Amino acid sequence: MNNIVDRRLNGRNKSAVNRARFVRRYKAQIKQVVADAIGKRSIKDLERGERVDLPREDTGEPFFHHAPGGRREAVHPGNREYTAGDRLPRPTGAKGQGDTASERGDGEDDFSFVLTREEFLSFFFDDLALPDLVKTQLTRLPDYTRVRAGYTTSGVPTNLNVVRSLKSAAMRRRTLQAPHARALRDTVERLEGETDDDRRTALELERLRLTGRIRAVPFIDTIDLRYNHRIKLPRPTSQAVMFCLMDVSGSMDQERKEMAKRFFALLYLFLTRVYVRTEVVFIRHHTQAAEVNEEDFFSARDTGGTVVSTALALMNEIIQARYHCGDWNIYGAQASDGDNWHTDSSHCRELLAQEILPKVQYFAYVQVGAVEEQGLWQAYAELAATSPKLAMQKALSVAEIYPVFRQFFTSKHGT
């Protein structure tokens, strides 16, 4: 009649559907958080979750309840000196005494939770209008290894690192006790040399007080606790380098750059699915080209004209110097508003056709923010007609970025 059942193997993730609904309900807010996060993060760092703070009043579930006020009588334990009829000043915090209507008195202002990596990517993809198949391809991870990554201050009891915790406890004790210990040594010295009884008593009391202070420092405290930290690292399979080329001349405003950033980030995600190591080289250009770090790449803005071929030439140089095409799979991604020095476009075409395209796996060009087919567009269009390695697209909004990848993606799967 009595039954003992082992349920551990079935029914994991029963709450997944509820969680998904919760996330869907706060889609608008979360989307904003994700958009902000993409703005702040490096394009190489999209694949982790993000903390989301939702205001309490948004997540609250309404119900009829009492507000503070009226006459309330509450019973409390642990009376010391009160007798019936005593009056106590009302605390200024205006906190309801005892019986408050709210059941969740944990005092947090926001409801925070962490979006998982999958949820984060799914919001990122949402904007980009990716087909479902592609979303799965990108979200799927090849393989994981768990590696140690130092220590954290929060965690579950199982991961508690006893040695580390005790070390930091010892440090804290030493630090907090030190001033009292010094005073104590001093007092003891003076006590030895003191003959006057009254002063001896005073010093004796002082000694007791200081010993008490030293003892009062707790042996271990919650802030001492350290936990082993383990993280998961993806383990895909060869190496690739991705060149990001962007026009930073005056006509590229922040909005166009944000669009370009999504374009680069998406290509990076594609590449990390296929290659063990993916390096990224950032080249920005106006009338001259320079290799820069990611921060400068997206933030700096110059004025003046545009000579695109300088960037292509620099890319070619870097390939020859650092990335031998036998060892590296090379990808090029170029974003520009299409402006170019009018005689330069044909030069670009030649550079691309003769030097770069033979070396790269794929070269994607996206013209952001402008509808008219500029000189550069026309030059590339001639080339794209004959070379399958070159893909190009005009994008007025982020949703139009994906088609650039379609060709690339299908050819990858053809082989």
Added chain:
Amino acid sequence: MSARPISTGSEWTFELIEAYHQAISRAARKFKLETYPNQIEVVTAEQMMDAYASIGMPIGYAHWSYGKEFVAVENRYRRGQMGLAYELVINSNPCIAYLMEENTMTMQALVIAHACFGHNSFFKGNYLFRAWTTADAIIDYLVFARTFIQDCEQRHGEEAVERLLDSCHALRNYGVDRYQRPLQLSLDREAAKRREREDFRQSMVNDLWRTLPTKDSLPLADGDSRFPLEPQENLLYFIEKNAPLLEPWEREIIRIVRKLAQYFYPQRQTQVMNEGWATFWHYTLLNQLYEDGTVDDAFMLEFLTSHTNVILQPAFDNPYYQGINPYALGFAMMGDIRRICEAPSAEDRAWFPGLAGTDWLSALDFAMRNFKDESFIAQYLSPKLMRELRLFSVVDDDQQKDYQIAAIHDDRGYRQIRQALAEHYDLGSREPDIQVYAVDRRGDRSLLLRHTPHQRKPLGQSTGTVLGHIARLWGFSVRLEAPDEHGKWTLVGHSQPPT
């Protein structure tokens, strides 16, 4: 009686759980505990969080609020801010109890004694549970509810169902019958189903709305007669039966939320008693095992550590104070009843003449069966216990400048403290009293609610939002009245249904 301990060390196995279960069950029989059969389920921490998030329902319908709860529980647990409860027990027949795999053998034994015998016998014996819940049918009903709601989502869209559930959840606490006598429970499911269908047909031809199309042929001659004739406290029930525009499936979902609220209502009314009873029995049963030599000293030390943590009651000025701990109060009161029976003082004889010197087992059994928190405290809280806990009562009146200590644990104060504490556990005074007062049948079909304030306590902030939910369910506008300073009913809130 075995003089050898069942096990040593902290590892548990299924065989050991079985052995402990049998030993505890033998001890429980000695104390005449009546229980449902037990179903012990071993789960992982994650599954425990799942169970937590769905307020202990083993099978729940999908709703975002459970997802939110899960996220909150998970966050706190992952950050180590919160340990999970060691156990979770479901009022069903057989009585389902969850044991976490992380627990040590001692903890598993503690949980078995606490949940499988303590809570279990409370579920089976207490009058509220007997009257309002059907332990045999709850699992079936939960399965039915989930399938039905899933079905509705497919047919009417997830969003429509979610909106409806949001509205119902806002009124969850107003979906219970408080004072009405329960229906006969002996009716089998088949009959209940049939009546349900009849109810539904009834609602479709309700007198209320049948009169509407032909205004001149009103069967009710007394045009002023109010509907409903008496104010209704069960808002969800009233809406389910009388809201004119709801579809049949919407009525059924309202009914599901109402039924589940009713199922949990006894638990909300017997927190102190239920936990006190279970704690008292795990303490008594495991001590019995120790006396028999079935468990060793190490077991007892670990058990007592957990036990003292559970019944810790910080004083009001302690930073960890979060109100009265129901485990502590309940355990102390149950133990106190035993003491009054076994070794009464003169004071006890004066206060509890019917209790002092009687058989403690039947006295406790009687208390468990026939009370809820409010009446239990009003009946059994003894002066000795009030002194031990050093209880005092504070009045916070917004018309007074200061707080006032109304009573302390002395001869003049005992009765008042007992009264005040009992009232604290009276759900009727904790929740605002809001009832359906009238429906404007001839006019705009609006629903009139009346709030009768208790001790001048005002309504909280989300009242407007809740009224919006009521309007959505009712389908027409909703008004809320409360008396002003002169006792005249005045409008304090109203809401239109979403268009």
